[in-house]
Amino acid sequence: xxxxxxxxxxxxxxxxxxxxxxxxxxxxxxxxxxxxxxxxxxxxxxxxxxxxxxxxxxxxxxxxxxxxxxxxxxxxxxxxxxxxxxxxxxxxxxxxxxxxxxxxxxxxxxxxxxxxxxxxxxxxxxxxxxxxxxxxxxxxxxxxxxxxxxxxxxxxxxxxxxxxxxxxxxxxxxxxxxxxxxxxxxxxxxxxxxxxxxxxxxxxxxxxxxxxxxxxxxxxxxxxxxxxxxxxxxxxxxxxxxxxxxxxxxxxxxxxxxxxxxxxxxxxxxxxxxxxxxxxxxxxxxxxxxxxxxxxxxxxxxxxxxxxxxxxxxxxxx
Amino acid sequence: xxxxxxxxxxxxxxxxxxxxxxxxxxxxxxxxxxxxxxxxxxxxxxxxxxxxxxxxxxxxxxxxxxxxxxxxxxxxxxxxxxxxxxxxxxxxxxxxxxxxxxxxxxxxxxxxxxxxxxxxxxxxxxxxxxxxxxxxxxxxxxxxxxxxxxxxxxxxxxxxxxxxxxxxxxxxxxxxxxxxxxxxxxxxxxxxxxxxxxxxxxxxxxxxxxxxxxxxxxxxxxxxxxxxxxxxxxxxxxxxxxxxxxxxxxxxxxxxxxxxxxxxxxxxxxxxxxxxxx
Numbered sequence: 001x002x003x004x005x006x007x008x009x010x011x012x013x014x015x016x017x018x019x020x021x022x023x024x025x026x027x028x029x030x031x032x033x034x035x036x037x038x039x040x041x042x043x044x045x046x047x048x049x050x051x052x053x054x055x056x057x058x059x060x061x062x063x064x065x066x067x068x069x070x071x072x073x074x075x076x077x078x079x080x081x082x083x084x085x086x087x088x089x090x091x092x093x094x095x096x097x098x099x100x101x102x103x104x105x106x107x108x109x110x111x112x113x114x115x116x117x118x119x120x121x122x123x124x125x126x127x128x129x130x131x132x133x134x135x136x137x138x139x140x141x142x143x144x145x146x147x148x149x150x151x152x153x154x155x156x157x158x159x160x161x162x163x164x165x166x167x168x169x170x171x172x173x174x175x176x177x178x179x180x181x182x183x184x185x186x187x188x189x190x191x192x193x194x195x196x197x198x199x200x201x202x203x204x205x206x207x208x209x210x211x212x213x214x215x216x217x218x219x220x221x222x223x224x225x226x227x228x229x230x231x232x233x234x235x236x237x238x239x240x241x242x243x244x245x246x247x248x249x250x251x252x253x254x255x256x257x258x259x260x261x262x263x264x265x266x267x268x269x270x271x272x273x274x275x276x277x278x279x280x281x282x283x284x285x286x287x288x289x290x291x292x293x294x295x296x297x298x299x300x301x302x303x304x305x306x307x308x309x310x311x312x313x314x315x316x317x318x
Numbered sequence: 319x320x321x322x323x324x325x326x327x328x329x330x331x332x333x334x335x336x337x338x339x340x341x342x343x344x345x346x347x348x349x350x351x352x353x354x355x356x357x358x359x360x361x362x363x364x365x366x367x368x369x370x371x372x373x374x375x376x377x378x379x380x381x382x383x384x385x386x387x388x389x390x391x392x393x394x395x396x397x398x399x400x401x402x403x404x405x406x407x408x409x410x411x412x413x414x415x416x417x418x419x420x421x422x423x424x425x426x427x428x429x430x431x432x433x434x435x436x437x438x439x440x441x442x443x444x445x446x447x448x449x450x451x452x453x454x455x456x457x458x459x460x461x462x463x464x465x466x467x468x469x470x471x472x473x474x475x476x477x478x479x480x481x482x483x484x485x486x487x488x489x490x491x492x493x494x495x496x497x498x499x500x501x502x503x504x505x506x507x508x509x510x511x512x513x514x515x516x517x518x519x520x521x522x523x524x525x526x527x528x529x530x531x532x533x534x535x536x537x538x539x540x541x542x543x544x545x546x547x548x549x550x551x552x553x554x555x556x557x558x559x560x561x562x563x564x565x566x567x568x569x570x571x572x573x574x575x576x577x578x579x580x581x582x583x584x585x586x587x588x589x590x591x592x593x594x595x596x
Contacts, residue, residue: 030422033500036415037427039408040471047468048434051442051449058444112341115334130583131342134349137579138572139529141547145554145568146352149561155364157351195345203587223330252438255531259551273440273532280444281536290444297441304436 052297058290077291086267087292090275093182097189097271098250104190106242109197110235114227116198117205129202132195140192144259147188151175151260178268181261185269189256197242204238205231244307251299272296349572356566363561378566382553387567389542390549397459397545398527401466405523406516408467409474414504416475417482418490428479434472439465439532447536457538462545465533470526474519477589481515482508518589521582528575546571 062073081087116128135143150157151174159171174184208231216226232239254273257263263270263278270278272292280289355363356378357371383391415421416428446465447456455461485508493503509516534545544552550571554564579586 027422030420033415033419033421036411036419037421037431040412040431040475041427043408043464043468043471044431044434047446047464048437048442048472051445052437054445054448055441112337115337118334119338128338128342130580131345133579134576135345137525137575138349139531139547139575141529141531141550142568142572145550145564146348148554149355149565150348150351155367155561157348157367160367191345191348199587200590203590248436252440254440255547258531258535273438276440276443277536280447286444286448293441293444296438300436300438300441304433 055290055293055297058287059294061287061290063286073287077288080288081291081295086270086275087272087295089267090270090272093269093271094251094253096182097186097253098247100183100186101190101193101246101250102243105194105197105246106239109194109242110201110232110239111227112194113198113201113205114231117202118223125202129195129199132198134195135192136196138192140189140255141259143188143192144185144256147184147191148175148260151184175261175269176265178265181265181269182271185256185260188260189253192256197246200242201235201238204235208234240310241307244303244310248300248303248307251296251303352565352572353569355562356569358562358565360560360562378562379570382563382566382570385563386544386549386553387546387570390544390546391570393459393543393549394528394546397462397466398524401463401470401527402520402523404463404467405470405474406520408471409478409519410509410512410516411504412471412475413478413482414508416479418487418503418508419500431475432472432479434469435476439469443532443536450537457543459543462533462537462543465537466527466530469533470523474523477519477522478512478515481512481589485511514585515589517582517585521578521586522590524578525575 059077060072060074061070062076063070112132116125119125119128149155153159153171153173153176156174158174162168162171172180174180212230212234213226216230221229252273253271254277257269257271257274258277261269263274272295276289276292276296279285279292351367354371357374358378359372362369362371412431416424416431421427450456450461455464489507489511490503493507498506529547530545531547531551534548535551538544538548550564550567553567
């Protein structure tokens with residue numbers, strides 16, 4: 001028997017038991033095996049799942065952290081969410097984040113990975129992949145601070161560059177204006193994150209059997225059609241995964257917004273994460289913060305279910 | 319006809335190089351600018367943002383180190399190393415248990431561990447603050463260590479489990495026939511065979527822990543416990559006039575992770591491909 005490609009080999013470990021377990025093992029001994037999982041289950045239960053459940057309870061309370069006063073207010077926090085214009089603004093900003101990140105970090109990165117992989121020299125391919133990844137290795141805090149300076153109106157690189165190119169009329173305080181702040185932050189985030197996606201897509205593209213490309217070359221198919229009719233369909237699984245991961249990440253944004261604008265000016269660059277922080281730790285409204293937390297949870301939950309459903313129904317094999 | 323297609327290919331290849339090199343410049347230029355700004359004086363920084371520094375002295379780096387960066391680095395290094403160690407240990411045990419050991423409700427436990435992947439830390443933020451205040455873990459190193467360890471477990475198990483599922487079972491069986499205990503099989507066979515994925519997860523966990531901001535900011539506010547990211551943000555708001563110092567601090571925060579990535583790159587890419595692509 002020849003070896004089958006990894007994708008159609010049966011999942012080994014899940015179903016086939018080691019030899020010495022073939023005889024029915026006493027169930028008490030099997031329960032004793034749970035020691036392997038106890039550390040993981042314990043830390044997750046106490047520090048991840050329990051707080052999550054508590055958060056749902058908290059979202060029905062009016063609660064001042066300093067006085068310790070708690071009152072059950074039913075759905076009042078959620079009613080407040082529905083009418084809070086800044087919550088709406090934050091939601092919109094997260095949606096922009098998701099949309100732009102999908103265009104740049106999923107489809108842009110996929111196209112770029114295909115371009116990188118089309119370079120003949122292995123050493124150059126590796127060099128480009130590595131260079132693009134560097135911003136992902138430095139923290140969002142450092143990247144955020146760096147772009148805070150780049151966006152500065154007087155000493156910043158961007159405005160100086162625009163002026164030197166004769167585009168001085170576009171120079172402005174990018175983080176200081178309500179209309180540009182969130183997009184300046186999103187642009188920084190694309191700079192920081194696209195190399196990571198390029199790396200993942202490159203790896204996925206490398207796994208496409210060379211024969212498929214050779215066959216298409218014989219048939220006289222050009223590189224652009226090859227990208228759309230071979231590469232894209234065959235990395236569809238990775239594309240789907242990246243889309244979900246990217247959208248999910250876009251609704252969890254916190255760090256760069258906090259560092260660059262703290263949600264300002266005039267709450268124009270507020271996102272769900274920073275608005276939650278603002279509500280809980282600056283306005284001392286823990287109940288309302290918990291309700292925002294539930295909103296983030298519901299959004300990420302829907303995306304996770306979507307991801308599971310997609311990975312099950314859209315498996316590509318060759 | 320032939321010359322037209324040759325010309326077309328040349329144009330295409332020129333375009334490819336313009337895109338690739340152009341992007342490389344967009345990525346590298348701000349980073350080089352950050353590094354060079356650490357050597358400038360405040361006046362140089364404001365008056366000639368594109369110029370090279372007039373001289374290369376390390377005063378700003380030394381001053382930044384003395385004004386707190388040294389302390390932030392110490393906190394960040396200890397936190398990163400310890401949290402990564404505990405996450406790896408807990409994660410490897412769990413991945414081994416889920417793939418190699420017969421455990422009742424195995425599938426349920428798998429779902430429970432991996433579902434943690436989708437939870438945003440912000441969702442648990444309010445209750446965690448409340449809980450840690452009650453337990454005296456708020457504003458402590460231990461508290462932060464626990465959070466960093468716990469929240470990285472699902473992703474670590476996710477990657478390790480995918481890898482261990484593909485390891486041949488025959489070696490386990492051979493070990494069992496030789497009379498090796500489960501624990502011995504884990505330490506002496508499975509763990510050494512999982513080296514690539516262990517390196518991958520270590521790199522990813524170190525990157526995440528070193529760069530983490532949310533927990534570090536909320537759980538160590540106004541103490542001497544700031545990690546590097548929080549400390550740098552503080553340094554900027556406090557030292558609003560001494561920008562070169564902040565740039566020097568940023569460079570010191572960024573360089574170790576860039577080096578780590580380049581050193582471990584080979585393993586890192588392979589391990590990530592194996593886990594995420596599945």
